[in-house]
């Protein structure tokens with residue numbers, strides 16, 4: 094008797110999940126039609142559940158070759174679709190995932206359709222143990238609060254305040270041999286005036302540290318590597334810097350606005366961050382049934398339907414070195430390309446949109 098009841102319950106559950114999955118598919122198809130969407134190309138797979146692709150991805154990740162591997166997946170999907178594919182669909186353990194290096198789709202997620210996409214539970218959940226609800230692991234209202242709290246810290250005036258920086262560098266140097274508690278950090282003061290919750294102060298401080306430290310360190314490290322590999326660029330940059338700002342012994346007029354106006358220095362930094370963006374890939378999760386503007390259909394020009402809860406991975410590094418976007422020398426370090434270059438979302442080392 095008990096076995097019969099159990100069997101009926103299981104049968105009812107299976108039927109329910111089958112019917113609700115069909116209903117969901119029909120609902121998605123109807124919404125996709127209303128939004129004028131066509132299917133995105135699907136990454137070729139050797140088995141029905143794309144398990145081999147998953148293993149290959151994990152292998153590439155473990156062997157520090159993820160970017161090269163992902164580049165290959167775009168090329169592979171392109172040759173199957175007989176056109177250049179900038180956005181494709183694949184599957185991870187039964188979940189649909191989109192990969193894109195299309196500036197228009199990235200712009201939609203980060204800016205024009207900002208409200209349709211969020212960081213999502215995987216990202217916030219993984220960062221929460223370290224950063225709590227700091228800016229890097231927050232969506233919605235929590236993000237707005239962190240954003241308002243931290244904004245003064247990375248505003249332009251703060252960045253250009255060289256006197257403030259000098260004062261803190263001197264403090265740090267003096268603090269090295271003996272402990273000194275004379276000075277307090279301005280940022281800490283401003284945080285403490287907003288909240289006296291020590292956990293929140295720690296989360297926000299750590300978030301700024303995570304955001305600002307390794308990104309800057311990676312950028313400078315790659316820039317020095319590029320200068321070492323391109324002595325002609327190094328000589329030109331050195332000459333420019335000495336002409337504009339003097340030498341260590343007789344410096345002249347170093348300010349944020351003059352640094353910003355030093356074109357060749359800007360070109361070298363831009364070119365480094367183009368080839369080696371500190372955040373080479375990233376992702377967003379759709380907060381509702383929505384669409385991305387391009388990449389669907391035979392010609393790749395139709396919008397793509399994105400159901401709620403789908404992860405879209407966007408790979409800035411592939412976009413910023415794409416020969417069809419940047420020309421045949423896309424992989425060459427050539428600061429001069431920035432001479433007449435006006436860029437939109439095809440250059441995105443700092444992300445874009447409200448975040």
Ligand code: HEM
Nearest residue numbers: 228229240247304305308309312371372375442443444448
């Ligand atoms: C070369 C240097 C830097 C690069 C390439 C860089 C790049 C980025 C990128 C790509 C993001 C978006 C990450 C995401 O989607 O989650 C981001 C976010 C952020 N960055 Fe930077 N960053 C740099 C330096 C800094 C510095 C020096 C600070 C602060 C002192 C900073 C503060 C932040 C903050 C607070 C966010 C989170 C913004 C939000 O989610 O609303 N960054 N940065």
